[in-house]
Amino acid sequence: MTRFTRTPxxxxxxxxxxxxxxxxxxxxxxxxxxxxxxxxxxxxxxTCVPLCPVNIDIPGFIKxxxxxxxxxxxxxxxxxxxxxxxxxRVCPQEDQCEKTCILGKKGEPIAIGKLERFAADWAxxxxxxxxxxxxxxxxxxxxxxxxxxxxxxxxxxxxxGYEVKIFEALHEPGGVLVYGIPEFRLPADDIxxxxxxxxxxxxxxxxxxxxxxxxxxxxxxxxxxxxxxFIGSGAGLPIFMNIPGENLNGVFSANEFLTRNNLMxxxxxxxxxxIKVGNKVAVVGGGNVAMDAARTAKRLGAEVxxxxxxxxxxxxxxxxxxxxxxxxxxxxxxxxxPVEILGDDKGWVRGIxxxxxxxxxxxxxxxxxxIPIEGSEFEFEVDSVIMxxxxxxxxxxxxxxxxxxxxxxxxxxxxxxxxxxxxEGIFAGGDNVTGSATVILAMGAGKEAxxxxxxxxxxxxxxx
Amino acid sequence: MYKIVDKKLLAPxxxxxxxxxxxxxxxxxxxxxxxxxxxxxxERVPLTICDSNPEKGTVNIVTQAMxxxxxxxxxxxxxxxxxxxxxxxxxPSEFIxxxxxxxxxxxxxxxxxxxxxxxxxxxxxWLVERGVxxxxxxxxxxxxxxxxxxxxxxxxxxxxxxxxxxxxGFHGMVTNAIDELVENQGKKYDLCVIIGPMIMMKFTSMTTxxxxxxxxxxxxxxxxxxxxxxxxxxxxxGGETKFACVDGPEFDAHQIDFDEAxxxxxxxxxxxxxxxxxxxxxxxxxxA
Numbered sequence: 001m002t003r004f005t006r007t008p009x010x011x012x013x014x015x016x017x018x019x020x021x022x023x024x025x026x027x028x029x030x031x032x033x034x035x036x037x038x039x040x041x042x043x044x045x046x047t048c049v050p051l052c053p054v055n056i057d058i059p060g061f062i063k064x065x066x067x068x069x070x071x072x073x074x075x076x077x078x079x080x081x082x083x084x085x086x087x088x089r090v091c092p093q094e095d096q097c098e099k100t101c102i103l104g105k106k107g108e109p110i111a112i113g114k115l116e117r118f119a120a121d122w123a124x125x126x127x128x129x130x131x132x133x134x135x136x137x138x139x140x141x142x143x144x145x146x147x148x149x150x151x152x153x154x155x156x157x158x159x160x161g162y163e164v165k166i167f168e169a170l171h172e173p174g175g176v177l178v179y180g181i182p183e184f185r186l187p188a189d190d191i192x193x194x195x196x197x198x199x200x201x202x203x204x205x206x207x208x209x210x211x212x213x214x215x216x217x218x219x220x221x222x223x224x225x226x227x228x229x230f231i232g233s234g235a236g237l238p239i240f241m242n243i244p245g246e247n248l249n250g251v252f253s254a255n256e257f258l259t260r261n262n263l264m265x266x267x268x269x270x271x272x273x274x275i276k277v278g279n280k281v282a283v284v285g286g287g288n289v290a291m292d293a294a295r296t297a298k299r300l301g302a303e304v305x306x307x308x309x310x311x312x313x314x315x316x317x318x319x320x321x322x323x324x325x326x327x328x329x330x331x332x333x334x335x336x337x338p339v340e341i342l343g344d345d346k347g348w349v350r351g352i353x354x355x356x357x358x359x360x361x362x363x364x365x366x367x368x369x370x371i372p373i374e375g376s377e378f379e380f381e382v383d384s385v386i387m388x389x390x391x392x393x394x395x396x397x398x399x400x401x402x403x404x405x406x407x408x409x410x411x412x413x414x415x416x417x418x419x420x421x422x423x424e425g426i427f428a429g430g431d432n433v434t435g436s437a438t439v440i441l442a443m444g445a446g447k448e449a450x451x452x453x454x455x456x457x458x459x460x461x462x463x464x
Numbered sequence: 465m466y467k468i469v470d471k472k473l474l475a476p477x478x479x480x481x482x483x484x485x486x487x488x489x490x491x492x493x494x495x496x497x498x499x500x501x502x503x504x505x506x507e508r509v510p511l512t513i514c515d516s517n518p519e520k521g522t523v524n525i526v527t528q529a530m531x532x533x534x535x536x537x538x539x540x541x542x543x544x545x546x547x548x549x550x551x552x553x554x555x556p557s558e559f560i561x562x563x564x565x566x567x568x569x570x571x572x573x574x575x576x577x578x579x580x581x582x583x584x585x586x587x588x589x590w591l592v593e594r595g596v597x598x599x600x601x602x603x604x605x606x607x608x609x610x611x612x613x614x615x616x617x618x619x620x621x622x623x624x625x626x627x628x629x630x631x632x633g634f635h636g637m638v639t640n641a642i643d644e645l646v647e648n649q650g651k652k653y654d655l656c657v658i659i660g661p662m663i664m665m666k667f668t669s670m671t672t673x674x675x676x677x678x679x680x681x682x683x684x685x686x687x688x689x690x691x692x693x694x695x696x697x698x699x700x701x702g703g704e705t706k707f708a709c710v711d712g713p714e715f716d717a718h719q720i721d722f723d724e725a726x727x728x729x730x731x732x733x734x735x736x737x738x739x740x741x742x743x744x745x746x747x748x749x750x751x752a
Contacts, residue, residue: 169691171501171508171548179693209550211691214496215487236693240705247698247705247724249731256694264507264688272507272533273688274735347727394692396710 004107007036009114014327018298021183021267024324025089028111030068033118037065039103040110047100048112053444054152056080058097062115074123077116082155082199083148083443085124085191086177088117091440092318124194129201136203137161139457142226144212144397147175148439149232149430151199152446153453158202160454167210167221172263175234177439179263180255182292184299185321188262213396218404218426227460228425228453231412232446235393235431241284245341246387250278250349254285254293254388261296277302278383282352284338285388286310291321293386294330304330305382309337309357309370335359337372341385351381393432401426411435419449420456427453465545469522474611478528478579479538480514485549486521488513493560494587495682495714498523498551499690502536506547509533510687510709512583512659513552523549526582526611531736553690554713557587557657558680567596570654573645573677575638575668577603577660583682584659585615592619599651600624603638603664607631638664639671646675653677658717662729666722679717683708685729699725 010026011017017024028036040062048058057076064073077084093099093113101109141157143150146168154164172178177192186192200206212218212233221229238253240246257275260266264273279302283294286308294304306325308315311334315322326332333354340353356376359368395410405413405422412421412428419427429445431437470482488498497512515524529538540546559567572591574584581602588598599622604610606629616623625633626641634641638660645651656679658668665681672679685697685708692710699708702719706712 169550170689171550209548210487211550211553214552215491215550236691238693238695240695242705247700247728249727253695256688256696259688259694271505274507274732276732276735347724391693394710396692 003039004103006108006111007032007039009111011324014329017184018328021299023187024184025114025320027121028114028118030070033065033115034068036111037062037115040066041102043102047102048097048110051100052097053440054080054447056097056116058112061119062110062112065115065119070119070122071126071128073119074128077119078123081443082152082446083177083195083439084116085120085195086148086186087440087443088113088115088120089186089191090181092438094319096440121191124191129198133159133202134161136163139163139461140165140226141228141230141453141457142167142221142224143230143232144218144221145169145175145232145234145430145432146173146196146206147232147234147430147442148177149234149442149446149449150175150230151196152443153230153232153429153450154204154446155199155202156447156450157453158199158204160450162454162457163203165205165207165226167212167216168206168208169211170263171208173206173208176236179259180289180292182258182262182296184295185292211396213400218397218401222425227457228427230419230446230449230453231397231421231426231428231432232430232442233394233397233432234442235391235436237392237394237410238387239389239391240387241338241389243338243340245343245349248341248343248349249347250276250384251341252384252386254283254289254386255391257293257386258289258296261300267296267300275300276384278349279303280382281305281384281386282307282338282380282382283386283388284308285390286315286317287388287390288317288321289390290388291317291325291330293388295325295328297384297386298328298330302384305380306330306332307336307338307352307354308332308334310359310367311335314367335370337370338385339377342379349383349385351379352385353377353379391431391436393435397432409435416452417448418452419445420452425456427456465547466549468540468542468544468546469520471540471542474526475609477538478526478609478611480524480526480582481537481540482517482520482522482524483546483549484521485523485551486518488549488551489516489521489523490518492516492523492552492586493556494590495557495560496552496554497690497713498525498549499553499687500525500537500546500550501548502533502540503547506536507533508548508688508690509537510553510684510690512682512684512713514582514585515589516586523551526579528579550690554709555711557590557714559587559655560590564594564596567591567594570596571599571652572596573599573601573642573651573653573656575601575603575642575656575658575660577638577664577668578605578609579611580660580664580682581616582612584657585612585619587657588616588619598622599645599653601626601638601641601645603628603641603660604632605629637667639667642668642671642675646677655680656717657714658682662722662726665717666726669717669720669722673718680714681717681720683713683715683720683725685725686731699728
């Protein structure tokens with residue numbers, strides 16, 4: 001029964017793709033997309049929409065694809081999302097829109113993410129710039145950070161008629177979309193930069209190489225005539241384990257490893273940034289970042305082990321990424337936790353000492369807590385270790401902004417659900433408020449904050 | 465893009481450049497650094513700020529052409545552009561937060577080695593402009609490589625130039641020069657600021673420790689982003705891991721694990737040699 005079976009999508013062959021950085025999932029063809037879109041039963045009260053953090057009219061854009069009106073599908077998406085080509089690729093749809101799809105009860109849910117990607121890619125190929133802007137209203141808003149939160153907030157405000165400028169610390173805009181998520185999952189030049197170019201077409205200005213807190217302060221931004229500021233600076237500070245041997249040569253944070261490879265394109269021989277990956281690598285952690293680091297190391301020619309303290313069931317990474325990683329020959333060492341990194345006499349990594357774990361009672365997060373098994377320590381040889389244990393917000397902006405309150409983990413505290421911080425005129429959202437989360441949640445927060453900024457400025461001004 | 469508005473050859477292979485970067489020029493404080501990307505294929509390279517002119521909007525850097533990136537940089541001429549120029553990065557020097565009257569009572573020594581003598585200039589200048597007297601020791605391999613002598617001489621009469629081979633000034637290294645000042649000339653110092661190659665900072669720190677002089681070093685580990693997001697620049701200070709780009713680059717010299725820092729700095733040595741070789745082929749023998 002085709003109604004309950006998802007239209008298959010093509011992936012690059014694992015044997016081939018471990019030797020390149022080209023995109024792994026090739027996306028639907030027109031025919032495949034139409035076929036998959038026709039499976040949607042167009043529920044009167046769709047259960048998919050509320051689970052999308054930006055509440056895209058999912059049946060609406062899918063209906064347009066089924067009717068072969070791809071432009072309408074792309075326009076519908078653009079009404080709700082600034083980055084549909086990105087979200088279609090990297091959202092954990094299995095835990096969001098696709099989770100409650102009615103078809104999922106008897107068979108496979110609609111491939112909402114893949115259809116979103118199809119429509120967005122189609123629009124990018126056609127060079128369509130979507131989204132209508134209102135007349136300029138003469139009011140200026142600054143956005144700090146050009147990741148998913150900042151880009152979404154900026155796009156929404158530009159559409160509402162604001163003059164928006166984004167300040168970005170790195171030399172390329174995009175945040176984690178360019179330095180973190182690898183090319184084989186999200187092509188930076190073809191997808192991310194094109195979506196950002198579309199944002200510029202809405203009138204958003206982006207100034208790179210500006211580190212707020214060093215190059216300028218939040219208060220100096222106000223002095224430049226901006227009436228409100230949105231902080232979307234993310235959570236980019238890597239967490240280390242604080243175990244012996246972590247500063248040996250050959251130990252990297254996943255952020256460093258991925259930044260070298262993605263942002264600096266170290267995998268290309270014509271680029272100046274070097275990258276070092278040994279013959280045998282241990283990636284510590286089980287999230288999307290760990291999968292990205294492991295699959296990158298594999299493509300650079302290493303044997304790769306993912307060392308994770310819980311079991312396959314608890315892996316926080318997306319199902320599709322774990323499957324792809326396993327197909328690519330990544331070895332998973334479950335219920336294993338490093339206790340020490342071992343060095344040779346020259347200070348380079350020679351191995352890793354781990355302890356075996358067992359699962360105990362569920363902890364506060366609802367997941368069963370891993371407990372070390374006494375006396376189970378063992379060593380195995382590796383020549384590189386990549387730490388992918390998560391990240392926390394960078395404290396630079398709160399430290400240099402008087403009256404901007406944070407919690408004990410440097411997360412910016414909001415005083416309302418709508419992104420208002422402890423200081424008037426300053427709004428925040430995304431990972432710097434929640435700690436490291438997902439692209440789409442950051443986008444949702446950016447969208448909410450844009451609404452609040454609009455209300456805030458309207459409440460103060462009389463000429464809108 | 466950031467325009468090069470001035471370029472001077474200070475010594476063989478050592479260049480001073482003024483780069484137009486108004487935001488950085490306005491915000492820069494002593495002790496801070498910048499990161500550059502020379503061109504489209506470039507890597508991010510940290511360089512210490514040597515001077516800044518907020519009115520003109522320029523930042524001065526001094527570079528020795530060593531690897532492929534610094535060679536590409538010094539091959540640029542006035543009017544050319546550098547792709548990216550970001551900063552100021554890192555914490556400013558501690559002393560800028562101190563009371564000026566207290567600083568005036570202190571005897572401060574600056575010790576610079578090689579091209580590292582350039583970044584002691586903005587710090588010494590900042591103090592001298594506020595009426596604080598400083599002594600300066602510079603160390604170079606030979607007479608040809610002595611740089612910025614006139615600018616330092618403007619700041620202090622107590623400028624002590626050392627060359628390894630004795631071809632100019634004091635015959636010996638910075639460490640020998642400090643021994644001479646303290647042991648034979650009876651100088652006493654409350655603080656020593658040491659900037660130079662990692663190995664020079666290690667041995668100079670050992671010398672100041674021997675003389676009981678509290679010391680600061682400006683660490684120059686490998687960096688990528690320079691904003692605290694990767695940890696490539698981590699150093700062990702007093703047994704704790706610190707990120708030099710955000711917690712430093714200046715730290716208590718006597719708390720640094722220099723052997724670890726030296727080892728970490730050499731992590732990409734093979735790749736750097738290989739890249740340098742490729743670059744030489746491309747430009748037709750810049751090495752010569």
